[in-house]
Amino acid sequence: MKKIYHILLPLFMLFPALSLAANMEQSILDDEFDDEEIIEIADPLEPINRAFFGFNDILYSYALKPVAKAVRYIPEPARIALKNFVSNLTTPIRFINSLLQGKFSDAGTEGGRFAINSIIGILGLFDPAREMDIYKKDEDSGQTLGYYGVGQGFYLVIPFIGPSSLRDSIGLVANYYMDPLSLLSPERDYYIAQTGIIINEVSLDKDTYESIKKEQLDPYLFIRDAYAQHRQGKVEE
Amino acid sequence: MTLLLKNILLSLSLIIASISSPLAANESAPMEQVRGTIDHILTTLKDDSISKQEKRKVIIDRISQSFDFTGMSQRALATNWRKANPQQKKDFTELFQQLIQNTYIGRLEAYTDEKVRYLKSKTKGRKAIIKTMIVTKSADIPIKYKLIQKNGNWLVYDVEIEKISLISNYRSTYQSLIKKNGFDGLLATMRDKVNELNP
Numbered sequence: 001m002k003k004i005y006h007i008l009l010p011l012f013m014l015f016p017a018l019s020l021a022a023n024m025e026q027s028i029l030d031d032e033f034d035d036e037e038i039i040e041i042a043d044p045l046e047p048i049n050r051a052f053f054g055f056n057d058i059l060y061s062y063a064l065k066p067v068a069k070a071v072r073y074i075p076e077p078a079r080i081a082l083k084n085f086v087s088n089l090t091t092p093i094r095f096i097n098s099l100l101q102g103k104f105s106d107a108g109t110e111g112g113r114f115a116i117n118s119i120i121g122i123l124g125l126f127d128p129a130r131e132m133d134i135y136k137k138d139e140d141s142g143q144t145l146g147y148y149g150v151g152q153g154f155y156l157v158i159p160f161i162g163p164s165s166l167r168d169s170i171g172l173v174a175n176y177y178m179d180p181l182s183l184l185s186p187e188r189d190y191y192i193a194q195t196g197i198i199i200n201e202v203s204l205d206k207d208t209y210e211s212i213k214k215e216q217l218d219p220y221l222f223i224r225d226a227y228a229q230h231r232q233g234k235v236e237e
Numbered sequence: 238m239t240l241l242l243k244n245i246l247l248s249l250s251l252i253i254a255s256i257s258s259p260l261a262a263n264e265s266a267p268m269e270q271v272r273g274t275i276d277h278i279l280t281t282l283k284d285d286s287i288s289k290q291e292k293r294k295v296i297i298d299r300i301s302q303s304f305d306f307t308g309m310s311q312r313a314l315a316t317n318w319r320k321a322n323p324q325q326k327k328d329f330t331e332l333f334q335q336l337i338q339n340t341y342i343g344r345l346e347a348y349t350d351e352k353v354r355y356l357k358s359k360t361k362g363r364k365a366i367i368k369t370m371i372v373t374k375s376a377d378i379p380i381k382y383k384l385i386q387k388n389g390n391w392l393v394y395d396v397e398i399e400k401i402s403l404i405s406n407y408r409s410t411y412q413s414l415i416k417k418n419g420f421d422g423l424l425a426t427m428r429d430k431v432n433e434l435n436p
Contacts (some may be wrong), residue, residue: 038315038405038408039405042312076374077374140326204376206348211340211343211344215336215339215430215434216341217426221410221413222410225406225409226401228263229405231398232400
């Protein structure tokens with residue numbers, strides 16, 4: 001697995017340089033009231049994506065969710081504390097990507113949040129910064145690529161991970177290198193930690209996936225478009 | 238004497254005004270509209286004295302008054318709207334309304350105990366955007382309401398949750414179902430779904 005990262009990282013470094021020119025066009029943001037634009041993502045691999053979507057669905061429904069439901073017996077404050085702790089630990093991802101996009105005040109916000117939450121929030125278990133109205137700046141490497149004009153490419157459903165795009169899957173690799181958790185060794189421990197984090201997240205979520213699956217005529221298409229819109233929105237932010 | 242009386246009357250009326258509508262002071266009409274609707278729905282959801290079915294009925298009534306379902310249907314169908322005949326348009330709008338209501342109420346039910354913050358209101362001509370935030374114990378969920386003024390009323394024509402527009406999110410689905418089974422095929426699938434959700 002690690003090998004793939006080594007191959008892909010140089011690619012990632014190349015992208016910003018290649019696409020600086022494209023950035024110019026992208027910088028004029030659309031008028032918020034102009035809502036005729038349609039955000040869609042190419043999906044040339046739809047049959048394969050649907051197969052992986054089905055695989056992830058089974059994984060979610062028969063492994064992840066039952067465990068997450070059992071985990072709900074742990075009092076919620078404890079699970080929120082774990083979520084806060086992880087979020088605080090992964091500050092470098094948001095900090096570095098804010099810098100890479102030239103959003104220095106966002107980087108400052110992240111640095112400030114880290115200091116406040118690490119000290120007053122006891123190693124990040126609590127989020128007192130949020131109570132002071134200092135909100136998290138959600139930036140990642142996929143968004144940085146987008147900021148420099150790299151389009152989403154096409155839609156990808158990654159087994160075990162879920163919806164992504166060509167661009168964001170490259171972003172994931174870069175995120176890995178900025179994530180202090182990647183220092184865990186052996187590598188197995190990193191995956192165990194990630195699994196735990198995901199189970200915790202699912203336990204805190206209010207059955208979003210179940211409601212989509214129940215209510216939508218085609219959950220695959222609904223999630224694909226939601227993903228594309230969400231990511232596009234994040235880049236434009 | 239008359240001046241004093243005038244002053245007293247004036248201040249009294251001001252006090253009464255501020256009591257009867259505490260939010261009117263610096264809030265725009267569309268913001269009031271959105272807040273009124275959400276507050277009404279949340280109060281209804283928390284009211285334990287009425288049954289779940291009655292709650293749904295009250296909420297659906299309120300949503301029908303505050304949402305522009307025809308506009309929503311047009312946007313969700315995009316070019317396919319023009320190709321549909323009047324009866325198909327009517328059927329679609331009704332079914333679409335029921336599906337949207339299910340999703341919207343379902344999500345509100347999940348977040349009943351959370352706080353809603355009203356952040357910003359922007360108006361441009363007949364359109365308005367209201368930004369709100371659901372503040373939960375572990376996350377903040379931005380929700381944006383888009384409104385349009387029709388016959389003097391401000392009506393919601395799109396809801397954006399976490400930057401995901403509810404309306405455009407249906408486009409691919411409807412497009413692909415129409416391509417596969419035709420417009421009446423889409424209506425049949427929607428009817429099945431509505432029946433499945435409201436047994």
